[in-house]
Amino acid sequence: MNSPTLAPNSNSTLTTTLPLELREQALFWLAEPDARLKAQGVTAMRAAYLDRQLALNTEADLSCAYQIPGRPARPELVAPLDVKRRAMNTPEGRASLIHALAHIEFNAINLALDAVWRFPNMPEAYYQDWLQVAQEEAYHFGLLADHLVTMGYQYGDFSAHNSLWELAEKTQGDVLARMALVPRTMEARGLDATPALQAKLAQAKDQAAAEILDIILRDEIGHVAIGNRWFGFLCEQRQLDPITCFAELALQFRAPVLRAPFNVEARLAAGFTPAELSAMKIA
Template identity: 35%
Template structure:
């Protein structure tokens, strides 16, 4: 990569990640770019004079056989080595897409929506976390006697990204609130299954690294969804989202808009049970999702 990224904008650097096919290099490169941004070596988020073309679909390696979600084999409950391998493989694949999703929101929407610097920093941190999760889980999969690409996978996460490619509010609502929160719902059960299956090492990795960091990822989605709604009616274009809880507009405008968007872009009701503790920690209380858990 050389020193080129130091002179590039963050959006141009994000495109490097999206255009990198190998998932391990994607994670490594993303970590390098994230460190440069966080240390100030990349100083500018985007160049307003440049027309950046973001690919409809990020570059992906061909090492994973893709099937439709309905054709995916059952993952099991971690009672056997084969089931543990399948579960970890699924997690690795999810994290590989999470890397692309995090860099895509930066490249696709940051300049387009004139987002403040904190938006870029938040999603750089998310992208860096996802890359670390991918690398650690891929290493764990190797320790379990398998490798990323040994089993089929599906790309359902990117289907949602494609459907929200022209709407930052929808992208935040679906990918970075609904899907992230769904991950929070299922991780505790997954951790329990690994422990019952005698795999304390994988359980510990999920419990101490992945799970707490995923809460912050959902929080980023909630934070910036609020920001966009509140900014529309504010003279201050950099309205402080942290102060928004005192504003009745959150209940009057933000949450109803969230419900409207999810109903438009997400098929069917949200499925309980919900991890209320983790969702609350992310600022995603029941008033956001409970009304969406019933059929209209």
């Protein structure tokens, strides 16, 4: 079922009509290649859902006719080790860091949208949670992309890597694996990395960027908590021990090895238990 309403920007390369069902529309925006338009569309989608303009079919096993995720022609995607490192004491170096963070947030929009459309038969609250995450990631992307403009650059001006989405592809067959390894591993790593990045930006006297990271850290604690919540729900539903299950999935899917430093306070705030952190050799 489609709405005759135009997409927010007629430059979209996709159809100009929007599905009136939430998960179908999440797939629509996942496939949108324009980063700014994707962020705007996700924000409008959540507002429409909260205003009860979109239905939610939790049972539909949706097929995908699009190439996903939609992404712009730039940035050029390279292997993680091939991403150029630039000195933070130069304007270009600081811009490359902001660009890397913006790319993470762009990927995070896609990850949240994928969690909404891909997995059927979850409670309604699951879809509401990941819709919220998608909208907040879109907000973060906008903040970083706008700040990049003030520095004389655009999103796409530096190379980037795709490891975050690659783990999403590996876990597309099971919502349990997705909840275990994307929010609780990759996104939780952001909780660990943010304080050091904030210190570097503050030292470089980029207070605006440091304040953006304050917002992102606050929201990302909530996003990791959502991953923890649904991982716990699925473990209970399948009668699995969360600690054992996580270790087995990390091994099976070759999740990145966790390395210090760790933001234990933020991880606890995001719902990791002391026993889980001990098993991960974090605390």
